[in-house]
Amino acid sequence: MARSVVERTLAGVTESLEQSLFAEEIAREPGALQSLDPRVKLIGFLALLLAVSFVHNLWVLVSLYCLTLILAWISRVPLDRFVKRVWLALPFFTGMVAIPVLFNFVTPGNPLLVLSNSPYIAITEQGARAAAFLILRVGTSVSLAVLLVLVTPWATLLRALNVLKVPTLFLLVLGMTYRYIYLLLRTSSDMFLARQSRVVGRMKAADQRRVVTNTMGNLLGKSYDMSQEVYFAMLSRGYRGRPRTLDQFQMKPRDWAWAAGLVTLAVVAVILGGR
């Protein structure tokens, strides 16, 4: 029997909570990337991300993906989970988008494999490469982003964003958002669970929709009320509109070496990769 909408939402919420727990666990492992200064990781990964975006050569792209896997491996990230998390989410969108690209009616070019002559249908060389570019680029970029978060506790990452000149006020909001996402996820999961435990039989789609939108409306009211309370709490603790942060990062020789290494790899990839 198909699961109800409420059940599916509950499962989704639980999964994302679990995933963040998994991330925090890995961020505490004594791996190679975990012990680096977060600013180095941020700059290094950004350079690699740009390289992935600029490269015009499939083999260089493949090498960059392998590099990502090596980085994950030396950071004690379970490779099977890492690869699964990236590639299982991808086929749904990018995979299906990429299929029609293979054929001559979307990407004209030199035929690689002629499927039918009348009407003329063929997989073109250009099409195959275009699809490979898309899938590899998306896969490697997502892998890099996921890996960065896996090896860096989010609070640390947030403070490291300061280096990129992200305004402190913006970071304050970002940090609070992240924190309240979990609160609101818990609240909505409670609401759905309470609802689910009072339902007998199956609901019509219209009723289910009402349950979902009512929960959202309730959550909206709660969010608004809570923002008032949080504001008063901030005021009573001396908030004057100017957030302050403790910046205790310190670059060690090892950090400089890694920063230089990652950026050099990115530059080499771009040079080898065609532009």
Place this chain on the structure above:
Amino acid sequence: MLSISVPAFVSGVVSGQPMHIPDGYLGPWFAMAMWVVSLVILGLSISRFGRRLSQRMVPLVALFAAFSFVIMMFNVPLIGGTTGHAVGATIAAIVLGPEGATIAVAIALLVQALFFGDGGILAYGANVFLMAIVMPWAAWVVYRAIAGNASATSGRRLVAGAVAGWAGLSLAAGLAGVFFGMQPLLFHTADGTPLYAPFPLGVAVPAMLIPHMLVASVIEGLVTAGILAFVQRTNSGLLHAKDASTPQGAVNLRPLWIGLAALVVLSPIGLLAGGSAWGEWAADEIEGIVGYVPQGLASTQGWTAPLPDYGMSGLAPAFGYILSAGLGILLVVGIVWGIGKITARRTAQGKS
């Protein structure tokens, strides 16, 4: 051509997979340009919204960003067992006003991109432009146009919210299609292999626009109306939280319509200019800029030959694409405008 690629997009959209653009779909220069545009508009929104709210802005925006993040995870049932996700930018625009919605949704998108790998980091600028700027502003304009001066608990506001959600997301999706469709024109190798999103405008725009108009935008509209109805019944104070939302009453919408029209007209023009400039650069100046001809390009010996299909010689068909893209977007705006006029008249008649 459409019959094959459209189902792929449709299933992508219907299956409720992330509607955010991942990295790899947009060329790096394009992505960076979108970063600049979005950062400027985000900065303006922060200063305008901050002036109205001052210190209260921080918790309010944080909670609304968390809210829009969380409701993006809710499965919303449509007909026949399909479900989808709402973006939530519409309800944020209605309660916070468009500037507030821009900031809140931009933050929600940043959390998704950074901490959940959902939506690209280089593509963040484009995602902000579409879902945190175009969508809430368009939705807000439509909402104000239809809701007019109706009381906070009037049914007309529900219609306004539904149409606004539908129109806002449809416009954003259509523009995303324009973005995708521009990539093969702007970025391809000498033999015509697209380097990023590979579909031409004629495919990408309808493939993004039509399924969104039929599914995702309908969900956004239903969700917005549903939340509004619930809030009207239980918490109507939220709808006239004067200091948080924009001032109630008549608003001169003309500049917003002009801005929207300019947006529609300008995006294809940018494509025209960008397309030819990039093509010329790639063909004539790459050796001068890079100092050598990259291996892969040199072997194709296509320097003097016109680039197949997408190059300079393809200006006339490119113009056709531009026209169709512009028409598609104008169509959405036109439909919304029509629906707005009709419902506004009906509600007015029903009242008198």
